[in-house]
Amino acid sequence: MAAGGGVLLLLLAAVAAVLTAWLWRRRQVAAGGVGRVCVAVLGDLGRSPRMQYHALSLARHGRDVALLGYLQSRPHGDVLRSGRIRLVPVTDLCGLLVGPKLFQYVVKVVVQAVQLLYAMLKIDQPSYILLQNPPGLPAIAVTWLACLFWRSKLIIDWHNYGYTVMSLSHGRNHPLVQIAKWYEKLFGRLSDYNLCVTNAMKEDLWVNCNIKAVTLYDKPAAYFKETPLELQHRLYMKLAGDYEPFKPRTESVSWSGEKSAFTEVDGSSGHVKKSRTRPALLISSTSWTGKGPLKDYYNGLINKLHFKHIQICTPWLEAEDYPLLLGSADLGVCLHKSSSGLDLPMKVVDMFGCCLPVCAIHFECLHELVKHNENGLIFRDSDELAAQLKMLFLEFPALEGKLHSFRKNLRACKQLRWDESWDQTVLPLLG
Structure with missing residues (x-):
């Protein structure tokens, strides 16, 4: 009973937060939000390269981008240097260690929902919100609500299914996994557009979820190329300064150049060459x-x-x-x-x-x-x-x-x- 009361209080707090944000922003809603896009992931932005690529592509075409997510590791320098991309941090929620695991999970989802919705209602009005899935619980529902508020269009980028990731820990028949599966299919259908990473996922989304998607294969950015x-x-x-495997195996007494485990610089010519014994x-x-x-x-x-x-x-x-x-x-x-x-x-x-x-x-x-x-x-x-x-x-x-x-x-x-x-x-x- 106490656990249920705690969840109810959290839900009431969430509703209060939403109403407060709504009243606060009512007078500030710009007409249309043309040219602005929110790219969102309920995860670490520094370890979400595809979403960083989306942000850079949008910026390249003159869109102002709010890149929203956790700031645990540093995003790529191109993102940080872009004058059109603004990082919008969401606080990463530490695990709650009080009460049964189910209660902990419910509390985490509710708090994440409030955090994410608050962050999405603070940004300038976007014409589109592009969301990574997974994680989709509670991100898809929250983003859909934000789109209703802003009169924006929702684009979901399907990298995988969240419920299949959850099943690795709980098993496919666990009630939480089944709820997550139902949730993902239901709210996934509310999007305006959908992207996915393979043709196999495109077909599965259509056959099993009645969701029409466009395949956008992951492709390397221009800076992924052979290194001179x-x-x-x-x-x-x-790397040799910190990691032993990059240091040369042996040092020749007569060698006068600079050397790593894989390359060496000739002391007389200054040219780099690969070590014969690398x-x-x-x-x-x-x-x-x-x-x-x-x-x-x-x-x-x-x-x-x-x-x-x-x-x-x-x-x-x-x-x-x-x-x-x-x-x-x-x-x-x-x-x-x-x-x-x-x-x-x-x-x-x-x-x-x-x-x-x-x-x-x-x-x-x-x-x-x-x-x-x-x-x-x-x-x-x-x-x-x-x-x-x-x-x-x-x-x-x-x-x-x-x-x-x-x-x-x-x-x-x-x-x-x-x-x-x-x-x-x-x-x-x-x-």
Whole structure:
């Protein structure tokens, strides 16, 4: 009874907050909000590259953008430097540790709803609100209410389904998962336009949710490209200051130049070259390195393995250094598995932008991105991955074999970049 009373009080507080915001803004509503767009995500903006890309594309076409979300990590420098993009922070809610878990979850959703709605009613009136889903609970319903208030159009960018992500922790038949599924389908139908990341998701949205969407594939930004050798060396030397694997294995007594584990500068000519004995550099696409909450746990497991010929590094890179490292690597390894089987790993998109071949773990619609034996390899278990790595690096660092062939294919494919793809797909929707 006490828990129910607490939830009721929170709901009353939410209604009061909405009415207050409504009265406060009534006299300030500008006519139409033409030229303004709110790009929103109930998550960390710094780790939401696709939404940052949306904001930059809108700004490039003369739109004023309110980029709304959590400011936990720094967004890309292009976003921060844009005179048309204004960051609108939403306070990240720490977990409530009082009462049953269901009560904690309800309280969190209610408080997030109030925070998000308040933030959306404080901005200048937008003509469109572009929302990332997931997370969609409570974001979709709140954004729909904000659109009613502002007389704006709602665009949902479907990256995945929130209920399938939730099912990883609770199971598909859990009541909360079923409620989230019902909620997502119901409020998803209230949008004016919908974007999605794969053709498989486009079909699923139509067949199972009666939602018509346009596929906007993730595409690499222009700064994802092969890194020139001089920039590679500069990056390696920077990382060597903090991370052991980037330091040279041995130092020759007669060597007078600058050296990393992968590159060296000739002391007499000043030219950078790749070290003859350099190791292969693999980049793994995961969610538990960098500043991830399980970083220490996995580092503990790694340290127990006592590899002789392998070093594992879990650095946190600035947004500007990440594409440089991808453009310097020899192979990408993707461990992303979709909760719905309908989304694609954006990190592989970035790797392909850098002409970096990949080995990626199989799931249903991966073929829309990774072409087996053309731009990389698809594996199903650790044994198959091990065999692929052995085959690809058998003659390393010789420039021949499958690895070199994959890179040549990526260079030749001339794939669309984000700006061109966005202009063709999204810009016509905005009128």
